Structures are given as C-alpha cells and as structure tokens.
Amino acid sequence: MTGTPSAPLRMREMLYGALLSRALCTAAVMGVPDALAEGPRGVADLAAELDAVPDALGQLLRTLTAFEVFERLPDGTYALTPLGAALRTDAHATAYPTALLVDGVMGASWTALATTVRTGRPGFEDVHGMSLFDYLDRHPAVRETFDHSQAADLQLSLEHIRSAVGPVGSTVVDVGGGDGTLLAHLLAGAPDARGVLLDTQATTVRAKEVLAAAGLEERSRVVAGDFFEAVPGDGDLYLLREILHDWNDSQCVTVLGACRRAMRPGTRLLIIERVAADDEGAAGTSRMTALMDLYMLSVLRGQERSLGDYDRLLSASGFVRTSVSRMPGHVVAIEAAPDPGGSPG
Template sequence: MDISEEIPYEIVMRQLLLGRLVSSALHAAVVLRIPDVVHEDPCTAEELAVHLDVNEPALRRLVRVLMNLEVISEDPANGVLTLTPLGNTLRENVPGTARHSALLVGGPIGRCWDQLLAAVRTGEPAFDATFGVDVFSYLDGEADLQGVFYGSQAADLEITLTELVVVGWESYRTVVDVGGGDGALLEHVLTACPESRGVVLETASVAQLARSRMAAAGLAQRCEVVIGDFFESVPSGGDLYVLRDVVHDWPDERCAALLRVCRRDMPASAALLVIERTMASNEDHLLNHLMDLYMLAVVGGRERTAGEMEQLLSDAGFIVRKRHRLNGGVVAVEATQVS
C-alpha cells in the first residue's frame, strides 16, 4: 500500500482502514491458488477465470488489487499475468511461504482480529470469548486448521533457519524442544547433526503431527515424541532445552511458571534456548507491534523487549550467556541456570 507525502492524510487513513480487505484479497488469492497457477502457467485474466471456474468480471477486480499490491503483474502488450517476487511468497512449498498465514487470516484467527476492541477493553484474548475455548483447545478439534497453524510456524522457522547455525546445535547430544509443534525445528537440527538425538514435548493431537514429520524424514529412531503439559513437567536428561515461539503465547505469570518448571526438570549442566520476536522500542518495525496485537487478540500473550525477556529468565533462576539477533526482529537467547 503506497503511503507517500504526496497523498493527503485523509486518503492515507482510508487506505489504512481498508487494510482488512487487503488481507481478505490475499486470502482469496491463496484459496483460489492464483499464485501457484500463474507461476506454473502465465495467462490472461480471462484464461485464469476459466481455469479457476470463477466469475471473470469479479476475478478481474481481484486481480487489479493484486496488481496494485505488486503480487502479480500484467504485460500491457498481451494481458498475460505473471507472479512477482513478492507474490512468490504465497506459493506452496517455497521456503518461508506466507501461504499458511494467508489461510489463517480467513478463518477463526481473522475473526478474532475483528474483536480486538473487546480484547483491549478486557485485556483478555478475544478468541476465548468468541469461541468459548482457548485457541489451542480449538485447534485440537480442527485437524485441518491445526495443520495450517503449525505449517505457518514451520514456514516462519525457515526465515531464520540458516541464521540459527550460530547456536552450534552439534555441541548438544540431546535437544529437547518444549512445545515443539510439528517438530519442524528438530527435523532440521537432527538432519544437520547426525550424532544428536531429539525430544519433542507436545499435546496429544500435535504430537501426532510431530511423529508423522519425523517418520517422513527418516528420523523416528532418533527423536522421541512425548505427550505432556509443559506447565507440569518437561522431559529430563536433555543437554539443550528449546522454547521457540512459546513464551510470547502467555502472560508473565504463566511464563514464570513455565520457566520454573524448565529449571526444575533440566539437568544443572543443560542450557536453555529461547527464540522469540523481540520488541526494540516504540519506533520498532510495524510488524512487531502488529504481532503484539495478534498475541493479545488470539492467545492473551505478548511480544516482549529483550529486557523484559531477560527479566523473566532471571526471575526463574537463569542467566543469559549469549544473544543472537536474527531476521525479522527475532532473537535467540541462550541461558544457563544460576549456580
């Protein structure tokens, strides 16, 4: 969305207010598989409408928006549509794909954004009030949506994957991924480190996703998938315990409880690795602040500054040893127990 000094503020504000339609347009494009179809076979809008079996005039209106957003482009000579580098991020099976995020926007997650006002008034997640259960309980009963949700997590990981080599995974014989989702991180670690073993701790329904991933990758013999509640206990015997995109799901008091459990159950010699988006200041990238509102509306958690994260760790009996700043405002914090 072009916002320049040449556009009157009144117009700029109206563009911002229509941002929900931007999300909806991208969601529609992904559901229709427009990015994949155009990539595989560049074609005119008329041909695309026939291929998708949709109303041609309506599709042209959607295409115009996608062109304005620089997701696709059109050859003025023959009307052939092609995918731009930005639009390529919406394709299936590309590293760091945003496709899963676009699908989430059109479902229950997006509906919670519409209830942000209630979350601001109460400080409580809109998801619980809208659907009667928390988001993770809801996902347990919606297998397809759960797959999309953890697919989004796996795609987000790919954005920082190469940078995470700074952790030195090979120096840890057993890596325990606490709340490790479908096991995407451990799949990478175990593939890169053939001498290492892994443990994923997850709820029953998500554990099945992790088992399937490990089996498909040929890693089932080197990765144990444990069903449990990380507020109650975490597996013992690990050398590195990972919390990736877990802490921001919870308010401070719940985070404190989780970190205390980790400290209690970890061997004294083990290290803790927290991987989270980190807020730098009020002038930080807009994405970080929007993700903070996402946490408020959907799970009741929050994005934190580096100082706030380190205070949580300190209060739980950890001391920060290393910090690694990654892409997109993500920080990997390595900590050990205070002796």
C-alpha cells in the same frame, strides 16, 4: 513534502488495509498464484479455470497489481511477481497456509479486538467459544494448516537458528516443539545427538510422523505432556522457540521454572522470539513485531516483549542470561544458564 501522502489520506489507506488482506486471502484461497505458476494468463482463461466472473476477477487482479503482487503485461495478461509467488502452495516459506488461517479462524478473532482491549480476554475465545489450543485439538484440519504455517515460518529463519543453536550436545529437548520440524532439522545436522520433543497429546501424533519420515525415529523421543507441569530431564540443550510470547508473564515464569527444575549444571536454555524495542542495540519495534503483538493479544493471552522483559522473566525463574544472537526480522536467540544462586519460579 511533495509525493508524501497527507495524514488524512495515509490514515484512509491504513483503514482500508483490511480490504488488502481480504484480497490477498481471496487470491490465495481461489488458487490464483498457483494458476499463474507456469506463466502469464488472460483474465478470461483464469476465470474459466477458477470458476470466477471474469470482470470481478479482473478487478481483484488490478487491485493486487497496484500492490506488486501481480504484474499486468502489455498484451493484457497477468503474471506473478516474486511477492505474489510467496502465495504459491509450493513456494519456499510459503505464505499460503497463513492466508488460510487469516481467511478463517484467526482473522475471525480479530473482529473482536475492541472487546479484547476492554476485557483482556482473547477475541479468539469470544468468537470460537474456546481457547486456540483447545480448538486446534478438536479440529484436525485446522491443526494441519496451523502446523504447515509454523513450518513455513521456520524456513524463514532456519539457517540463522542453526547458527545460534551451535552444538546441541548429546540431547536436545524441544519444549513445545510442535510438529517436530525444527527438531528434525537440528538432529539432521548433529548425527550423534538425540532429541526429545514435548507437546500436547494431539500435537505429538504429527510430530512422530515428521520425525519418522526424516529417518529419526531411533534418535528421537516424543513425549505428550504439559510444560506448565514438568519438562523431560537429562537434556544438554533446552529449546523454547516462539513459546513464551503465547503466554502472560506469570505463565512464562511457570514454563521457565519447569525447564529450570529439569536442567542440571552446565546445560543451556535457548529462547527464540521476536523482540520489541530495547536498549541493547535493537532498532525501534518493527511493524511486523507490532502487528504480531496484537495478534498474540487477539488469539491468546501473550505479547511480544523486549530483551529487558525476557531478562526479568529469566531472573524470576532461576536463570541468568549468557548471550544474545540477533537474527533478521527482530528475532533473537537468548541463551541462558541456571543461576546457581537462583531458584525456579
């Protein structure tokens, strides 16, 4: 078909995709998007500010212009496009912290993908000598970047999540709640509710700061613990956002079982995750979901799952699914309730 790349050409474009990722990371780390935030600039001017060789910087800009990250104007200057603006440090849902992770610890783990596929062991552990969460606990600067990336990702779906959550009741328990950004947003919209956040000791330090800065110190409690062992009780809503995709099936059943034991009749469980293709109305697996599946394989021991996969995990943990809300980007909110006839996994 005219205009359609041949399979060999398309394959080469895909193989060179690593160069595109590297170019984007380089532009972000060097600060090119921020430098263009006030308007178009010439290459020599940018190079002087960013301590770069003008010709080399020009080649970087030309390449990324082909991918609509920058625009070259008739006078030879370069401007940001809306796509490129997503790499500004102050952009809504900024991709900048994600670029830092890809440029650093996360991207390094992808180089061991072949070993991961052969052994099942995350490349992150091979490259860095420890698990992701141990690494984050030992490297506060990387933890801060990771938290910023998670918070920026949350901005992409926050309004949809609020709608899916609905009334939170008297107490919402955010299991593996990270730095507290999501809990802070939910409590801000529910002035009569209280919140409990459970995460590791290192993470709870930042969560306390986020909740205090939001003026929620009196309405929130931050608990350091292990969600494989136990989850705080007395909640009306238990929330698991992008937690289960980190773990294998057996570990997921353990986490869900801990939630089940903490819940009383009438309480709700809400799981928010990307989903792969399923037989209940979702289209084929998106490219982003497919890439995130490999991301989880490389960095942890998890995976992206179909809705049917989550149903099986819920059933094995003493839950029954009650509803599903679909959000953009193949993200779903799966609501479940304790199954009176089931038992915690």
